[in-house]
Amino acid sequence: MSKLRVRHGENEIEIDGSDQFIKKQLEAFYARIGPVAAITSPATIKQQLLDEPSGPKKGKAPTPAEFYKSKGKKDGLSQLLIFARYLEEFEGKAEFTPGDINKLVKDAKLSKDIHPQYFSNGVKQGLLRKHGRKYSLTLSAEEVLASM
Numbered sequence: 223m224s225k226l227r228v229r230h231g232e233n234e235i236e237i238d239g240s241d242q243f244i245k246k247q248l249e250a251f252y253a254r255i256g257p258v259a260a261i262t263s264p265a266t267i268k269q270q271l272l273d274e275p276s277g278p279k280k281g282k283a284p285t286p287a288e289f290y291k292s293k294g295k296k297d298g299l300s301q302l303l304i305f306a307r308y309l310e311e312f313e314g315k316a317e318f319t320p321g322d323i324n325k326l327v328k329d330a331k332l333s334k335d336i337h338p339q340y341f342s343n344g345v346k347q348g349l350l351r352k353h354g355r356k357y358s359l360t361l362s363a364e365e366v367l368a369s370m
Contacts, residue, residue: 230255283312287330293370298340300370301327303349305336306359307367317356 226244227236233255237244284292289308295301305326309315315322324335341357344350349363359367 285329286326290330290332293367295370298336299343299347299349301332302336302340302344303359303363303367304370305330306350306357306363310359317353317358319356 223239224241224244225236225238226248228234228248228251230252233251235247235251237247239247286305286308289312290301290304293300293304295304302323305323306318308326309318309322320336320338320341327335341350344357344363345352347362349360349366350357351360
């Protein structure tokens with residue numbers, strides 16, 4: 223009689239029994255979690271974010287308003303992140319100024335510019351990096367945007 227405990231990501235199994243029984247249970251366990259664990263593990267998601275090609279995508283780019291509406295968020299910091307992602311994804315700008323963001327806000331016909339305090343909050347929360355007068359998205363911001 224043997225005892226075995228295996229943890230794979232968030233999946234876990236503990237088996238007591240003969241070696242043959244343990245082998246059979248492990249095969250069933252890995253058959254059940256194999257495809258799911260490969261797709262949803264945090265390391266895989268982070269790698270997918272890092273592997274995304276930077277720069278403009280091919281095909282017709284949506285307007286800033288269409289891109290903003292597709293995300294469905296309305297608070298100031300989310301607006302900032304969404305428009306920053308638009309600049310990165312469709313205009314190929316990895317670094318941006320508040321003026322670049324507010325130009326997109328005007329193109330999207332929103333009623334107000336994004337207040338400078340949202341840029342400060344983004345830096346404090348680790349969603350933006352500041353380079354002199356320019357900003358860029360962090361990996362944390364990419365993860366937040368991927369969940370929108």
